[in-house]
Amino acid sequence: MILAFQQRHFERVVRAYSADMYRFAYWLCRDRFVAEDLVQEACVRAWSAWDKLRDKDNPKPWLLTILRNEHARIYERKQLDYADEAPEELEIAAEHSPIELHELEDTIGRLPLSLREPFLLQVLGGFACNEIAQMLDTTEGAVMVRLTRARQALRAELGATTGRKVKSS
Structure with missing residues (x-):
């Protein structure tokens, strides 16, 4: 009974803040698909730590902090690809x-x-x-x-x- 109540409350919170979470994730990573994955991962982590949330009346900062940490984890695991091209081979716009x-x-x-x-x-x-x-x-x-x-x-x-x-x- 208590778990069902917590789950419904969590779902309401996620619905209320998912657009803000996605917008923040997109601005951090600049990729729609990565942003969607970040929001999903942040929600999974938030659910697993839901009982540790201190301020149940204002969960948005907590959710965005989790999202930010998830974004940082991407770079901990990421192997950077690089291209070794001569500067004259790069296309640069002449005017803005x-x-x-x-x-x-x-x-x-x-x-x-x-x-x-x-x-x-x-x-x-x-x-x-x-x-x-x-x-x-x-x-x-x-x-x-x-x-x-x-x-x-x-x-x-x-x-x-x-x-x-x-x-x-």
Whole structure:
């Protein structure tokens, strides 16, 4: 009886936050299929640790932390493939087109993971700095520094791409 109640509660939580989990996973890995796998793996791990969840009223940060850890596990196991090509064989676009959504996504994707994670947690997840600090197991000050550096890097990159100065907020 208790297990059935826990299972129903877990299923409601997963339904409520699965879209946010997928969106965060996609922004981390930039691959639809990998993002789907990450969400599945995170849900499996979350279910196995469901009884250890301290704040049952706010499970979203906990779920996103599990998802983030699953993403990190991919790189622990991954063997990198590389191509040894001469620089002159690489195709590089001569000009940049105006900023479009995919260019913005690529620009965010090029941020170092240490800057991209807190930025996405704030922008996509809507988390405050103290919540992000708890999820990333760091200080609130460190999160604020990372967010500032992420924004500065994006401004610089977008300004270079468009050839104009990007207004600071």
